[in-house]
Amino acid sequence: MIRVGLTAKSTGIKLIEGSLDIEKETPNDKVIALAGNPNVGKSTVFNALTGMNQHTGNWPGKTVTSAQGKCTFNKTNYIMVDIPGTYSLMAHSAEEEVARDFICFGNPDAIIVVCDATCLERNMNLVLQTIEISDHVIVCVNLMDEAKKKHIHIDFGSLQKDLGVPVVGISARSGKGLGELMQAVEELNNETFINPIKIKYISPIEEAIAILEPAVKEKLGDKLSSRWVSLKLIDSDDSLMSSIKKYLGFDITKDEAIAKKIFEARAHLKECGINEDTLNDKIASCLVITAEGICADAVSFESEKYNSRDRKIDRILTSKWSGYPIMILLLIFIFYLTITGANYPSEIIANVLFKFQDVLLEFFKSLHIPNWITDMVVMGVYRVLAWVVSVMLPPMAIFFPLFTLLEDVGYLPRIAFNLDRHFKKANACGKQALTMCMGFGCNAAGIVGCRIIDSPRERLIATITNNFVPCNGRFPTLIAIITMFFASSVALPFQSFISTLILTGVIVLGIIMTFLISKLLSVTILKGVPSSFTLELPPYRKPQIGKVIVRSIFDRTLFVLGRAAVVAAPAGLIIWIMANVKVGGISLLLHCSQFLDPFAKLLGLDGVILIAFILGFPANEIVVPIIIMAYMATGSIVDLQDLTQLRTLLVNNGWTWLTAVCTMLFSLMHWPCSTTCLTIKKETQSLKWTAISFAIPTVVGMLICFLVASTARIFGLV
Amino acid sequence: MNEIFSLSNLKEGETATVKKLRSTGSMRRRLQDIGLIEGTRVECLQKSPSGDPIAFLIRGAVIALRSEDSCNVVMSEN
Numbered sequence: 001m002i003r004v005g006l007t008a009k010s011t012g013i014k015l016i017e018g019s020l021d022i023e024k025e026t027p028n029d030k031v032i033a034l035a036g037n038p039n040v041g042k043s044t045v046f047n048a049l050t051g052m053n054q055h056t057g058n059w060p061g062k063t064v065t066s067a068q069g070k071c072t073f074n075k076t077n078y079i080m081v082d083i084p085g086t087y088s089l090m091a092h093s094a095e096e097e098v099a100r101d102f103i104c105f106g107n108p109d110a111i112i113v114v115c116d117a118t119c120l121e122r123n124m125n126l127v128l129q130t131i132e133i134s135d136h137v138i139v140c141v142n143l144m145d146e147a148k149k150k151h152i153h154i155d156f157g158s159l160q161k162d163l164g165v166p167v168v169g170i171s172a173r174s175g176k177g178l179g180e181l182m183q184a185v186e187e188l189n190n191e192t193f194i195n196p197i198k199i200k201y202i203s204p205i206e207e208a209i210a211i212l213e214p215a216v217k218e219k220l221g222d223k224l225s226s227r228w229v230s231l232k233l234i235d236s237d238d239s240l241m242s243s244i245k246k247y248l249g250f251d252i253t254k255d256e257a258i259a260k261k262i263f264e265a266r267a268h269l270k271e272c273g274i275n276e277d278t279l280n281d282k283i284a285s286c287l288v289i290t291a292e293g294i295c296a297d298a299v300s301f302e303s304e305k306y307n308s309r310d311r312k313i314d315r316i317l318t319s320k321w322s323g324y325p326i327m328i329l330l331l332i333f334i335f336y337l338t339i340t341g342a343n344y345p346s347e348i349i350a351n352v353l354f355k356f357q358d359v360l361l362e363f364f365k366s367l368h369i370p371n372w373i374t375d376m377v378v379m380g381v382y383r384v385l386a387w388v389v390s391v392m393l394p395p396m397a398i399f400f401p402l403f404t405l406l407e408d409v410g411y412l413p414r415i416a417f418n419l420d421r422h423f424k425k426a427n428a429c430g431k432q433a434l435t436m437c438m439g440f441g442c443n444a445a446g447i448v449g450c451r452i453i454d455s456p457r458e459r460l461i462a463t464i465t466n467n468f469v470p471c472n473g474r475f476p477t478l479i480a481i482i483t484m485f486f487a488s489s490v491a492l493p494f495q496s497f498i499s500t501l502i503l504t505g506v507i508v509l510g511i512i513m514t515f516l517i518s519k520l521l522s523v524t525i526l527k528g529v530p531s532s533f534t535l536e537l538p539p540y541r542k543p544q545i546g547k548v549i550v551r552s553i554f555d556r557t558l559f560v561l562g563r564a565a566v567v568a569a570p571a572g573l574i575i576w577i578m579a580n581v582k583v584g585g586i587s588l589l590l591h592c593s594q595f596l597d598p599f600a601k602l603l604g605l606d607g608v609i610l611i612a613f614i615l616g617f618p619a620n621e622i623v624v625p626i627i628i629m630a631y632m633a634t635g636s637i638v639d640l641q642d643l644t645q646l647r648t649l650l651v652n653n654g655w656t657w658l659t660a661v662c663t664m665l666f667s668l669m670h671w672p673c674s675t676t677c678l679t680i681k682k683e684t685q686s687l688k689w690t691a692i693s694f695a696i697p698t699v700v701g702m703l704i705c706f707l708v709a710s711t712a713r714i715f716g717l718v
Numbered sequence: 719m720n721e722i723f724s725l726s727n728l729k730e731g732e733t734a735t736v737k738k739l740r741s742t743g744s745m746r747r748r749l750q751d752i753g754l755i756e757g758t759r760v761e762c763l764q765k766s767p768s769g770d771p772i773a774f775l776i777r778g779a780v781i782a783l784r785s786e787d788s789c790n791v792v793m794s795e796n
Contacts, residue, residue, distance in 0.1 A: 088751040092744050122753055122779045281739075284750035288758075292777075310780075314764055314773070323767035417782050421768035424784070430771070534748055535782040537773055 029077040036114035037123050038085035039538040041142045044172040045114050046082040073182040089129045093454055103133055105247035110136045110188050117147035120299050124291035131196045132228045137165045138184050145171040151302035158298040164195040201286050204272035208234055208265040215261045234265050310539050323418050334402050336500040342394035353386035380576025381569050388568040391476045392621045393560045401552035408543035426515050427522030429458040439469040444679040455531035461518050467672045467697045468513045473620035477667045480624055484647040485660040510668050567619040589630050604662030604709030618674045658718045662705045669701030723795050725788035728762035735759055740790040753777040
């Protein structure tokens, strides 16, 4: 899962600059770039080498930022740079540009191209393109364990001979072969056998290159491969030319000698019947055919049906009859596990934390600290903290690992595959299904995930609508209300089940709203046609269940605790102040809620609920505590062990089933939390779109609440 | 006018060979990147439950394409 709170380097614009800033600790540190197609396990290799706790996934776009990590081998420090996964270096997209620019201008000491052993031919394209640019390439064939299972044999000797660079087979998941890999890296500069393959194009192209190369070599020297740059000049690769200008400081196309030779080269090609368009085709074909040849020599499949297991599984997961039901059932299942699984730990944590509260109170008393400070710190700050941790942590710690497992197995692209058509009807991109799923975990993570969408227009649509799916921070609000108001009348064993069903219903509503608003946006402020789209369905891989669960729980726990400290604690302080500072006999909190009450009533809510949502801007999980605190008018959060007591409290304050429904609807559709807003600003680099992302869910939510409340009242249902 | 046999006409389980790419611009290059060039053998694997996109086996990898793109890949019948 792409984590929330990525550093400043993770914004699109800074990415290009940031990715070339490598911090070497000593001058002897070596910089190693890690390249490869998406879905080859590049992140696994990166993690295995650097030990950094980054999540790995089976989906392209996972590593969209350039991550750096340190690896020490035989007393040398290596700085590993994980560059975005791409299919080629021809810079058709922002990721490809980043990858190519780093390889060309980032001065890596070596480039490791990670390949999938079960799909070597397709990966070979990138290998060949990389070798064209740099001599210091090592081919790392990953997923050897999967290849073995599928009875695919790879002749490394043949590969090494054909490619002319070191080729190492590894299985990053189990850690096999990593030593050999680093050994190859170490020996790279000493290696004398290295004789990288030179891609031979058809004669007219070779002749054209020969015309131009000497002039280019003179201008560039050793900075870049002159042969490769010559080819790109003839092919008018504008992106490369502007990067050369940016990083090397001169406009190579403006050089007179070179410009003349380019003209000559192109004229020669025209004579041979190759114009601009066909040139590009010929270059691409040549790479594909060379790759085919190399793999034909080196790879042998014992059985033609080696992928039959995956095909069978896909037939079930994406078939007409079982595709959608399975998706929905899976959703229900995950939510069910999250809800039931969270109950028990929640209780335990709540008990522990509230017992500790008494300890704190005693401690403060013994130090003779004035009452109001004790009150503020313990009853205000600590209580909110305790509430958030006991309520937020268990669901997050369960949901994220489950979702991660789903990702690792490779199911998520199938979701995009199933839902693409519907997104296309909404003039959006099928990959939005993925960002929507990420939004379930955390809306800010979903926003960052929108990078996998190439088209800026579709990316904005995905960004703006991401908030319509409730994140883990809103689950507790929804679950609490559902349990208190709708499931409490049902017998205990069924309670979880009914809660799950209603929660799923709410979420399905969120998904429907996503589609509707996407469609609305695409015919109004974000007009345009659906962009082109290729979606890879990677092979299913057995996830390392134990490792994933442990790491994810650890990961999420730290995150929640961190957020609790940074957000919930100060929020608790503010709420305590507002609830206890009295002006004219009533607290500030009550003043505000009374002020908002008339408007809130229109929406089927009340002033307290509305102010709770407003104060919940930093983090959605504190909305319910605030509501409770305000109703209690005692100025502090009450122990939450007994939900029936809570229900009584709410009913006594005027709650009806309508209030519960409208609160749930508003929780589903209101402004994004502060972290999400900040992330949107960073990703879109625009205040305008951030404001729109803030406004749209809010307005929609208010409208719907208003409609529901009015309808219920008109029909006398309340 | 002859009906052109394209990738989108391929039925599940059928295989054919690429004759020509009619797409232009970035889609054309993207298709070439994944190995879809003249002479490539492609097998139609699976339709999405909603009918579109369709998953194809291209040089060992499974790639899904929308019908508006696959109809621009001209195939030669076997």
